[in-house]
Structures are given as structure tokens and as C-alpha cells.
Amino acid sequence: MPLKQLVKNLLSPIVIYRFPASPFVFLTFDDGPDPQGTPAILKILDETNTKATFFLEGRKMEQYPHVVREIHRSGHALAYHAFDHRPMNELFLSELIAECQRMKILFRSYGQEVQFFRPPYGKITILSLFVFGLYNKRFIQWSVDSGDSLGCDAKSIVNRFEKRNIQQGDIFLFHDDAEVTPRVLREIIIDLRESGFSFGSLQRRKDITTA
Numbered sequence: 001m002p003l004k005q006l007v008k009n010l011l012s013p014i015v016i017y018r019f020p021a022s023p024f025v026f027l028t029f030d031d032g033p034d035p036q037g038t039p040a041i042l043k044i045l046d047e048t049n050t051k052a053t054f055f056l057e058g059r060k061m062e063q064y065p066h067v068v069r070e071i072h073r074s075g076h077a078l079a080y081h082a083f084d085h086r087p088m089n090e091l092f093l094s095e096l097i098a099e100c101q102r103m104k105i106l107f108r109s110y111g112q113e114v115q116f117f118r119p120p121y122g123k124i125t126i127l128s129l130f131v132f133g134l135y136n137k138r139f140i141q142w143s144v145d146s147g148d149s150l151g152c153d154a155k156s157i158v159n160r161f162e163k164r165n166i167q168q169g170d171i172f173l174f175h176d177d178a179e180v181t182p183r184v185l186r187e188i189i190i191d192l193r194e195s196g197f198s199f200g201s202l203q204r205r206k207d208i209t210t211a
């Protein structure tokens with residue numbers, strides 16, 4: 001077996017790019033809670049009766065707890081995106097352990113044991129895999145980047161979804177603090193529904209079966 005495949009197999013249970021066996025697609029939002037962006041996103045999700053997953057920064061959770069409560073109250077999945085968005089390759093062992101322990105503390109008041117983590121910039125190191133694996137955390141990456149944090153305009157973001165071959169189990173990457181996101185989200189949701197897709201959340205185990 002080629003080394004690349006071997007490494008991929010070794011990592012696959014911990015690092016997830018999509019849920020190929022799931023009948024859903026997944027909207028995920030990074031870098032929140034954001035006092036402006038998040039409420040605008042929540043409104044669209046509510047109006048379109050859509051569930052999503054929010055990968056939150058610990059520092060901002062402490063700053064804007066009322067926004068986190070609003071996400072939670074609306075029935076979306078809470079997940080973690082590091083305390084202050086430092087990439088894994090800059091963290092020492094003790095800091096990686098501290099991140100895992102923080103996950104427990106930060107989400108405790110929402111009555112949730114959070115398992116899912118998205119590493120800032122999608123950067124993963126062997127050491128971070130080992131530490132998060134020990135704590136039974138899972139790294140959730142994405143299979144489709146909306147481009148909302150890459151300076152793409154509204155039209156090209158919507159086009160990305162239309163042109164791309166979207167498949168069940170795909171994980172879409174958006175950002176709470178990207179100004180363009182609330183302007184494109186409704187259209188993307190409606191288009192995907194019309195194409196026969198349903199939206200799942202990482203909170204519901206049955207949505208993310210990988211069997």
C-alpha cells in the first residue's frame with residue numbers, strides 16, 4: 001500500500017473531510033461567535049428551517065456568551081475552533097492539552113460534551129492528532145470551501161455551489177464574520193434543497209453515520 005494511502009487510513013477515523021455514508025450535507029460556520037454576523041446567519045437558518053454547526057473560538061465565546069446562547073437555543077450544533085485561533089503547529093504539548101481541557105470547560109454551561117474540533121486554517125500536526133485523539137476528539141475539516149473568507153464576491157460564491165458537483169455527506173465551510181455570507185446563504189440553501197439535498201448537523205449522531 002502506498003505510504004500516502006497508509007497515512008490517510010491511519011488518520012481517517014480522527015480527521016473527517018466529509019461523511020460519505022450520510023444522506024445529508026453540512027453547513028459549518030467558523031470564527032464566531034460574531035455579534036453582527038452570527039445573528040444574521042441564525043435568522044436565515046431559522047427562516048429556512050435549516051440546522052447547522054458552529055465552530056466557535058473560545059476567546060469570542062467568553063466575549064459574546066449571549067451569541068453562543070442564541071446559537072444553542074436555536075438548536076444548532078456547537079463545536080470548537082481553538083481558543084484564539086492559533087494554528088496547531090504553533091502549540092506546545094502543554095498548550096494542546098490545555099485546548100482539550102478547555103473544550104470541556106467552555107461548553108459545560110451549555111450542557112454539552114463537545115467532541116468536534118476544527119483546527120485553525122485546517123492545519124494539523126502529528127502531535128495535535130495524538131493529543132486530541134487521546135481526548136477522543138475528532139478533527140472536522142471540509143470538502144467544499146464557500147470562499148467567503150477568500151474575498152470572493154456574492155455571485156462567485158453562489159456559482160461555486162452551482163458549478164461544483166455537490167455530493168451527499170459534503171461539509172461546507174463558511175465564516176460567521178465574513179460580510180458576504182448572510183447575502184449568499186439563503187440562495188445557496190434554497191438551491192441545494194431544490195437539487196434534493198437536506199441539511200444535517202453534527203449534533204445528531206444519526207446524521208453523521210460513517211458506517
Ligand SMILES: [Zn+2]
Nearest residue numbers: 030031120121
Ligand atoms: Zn478560522
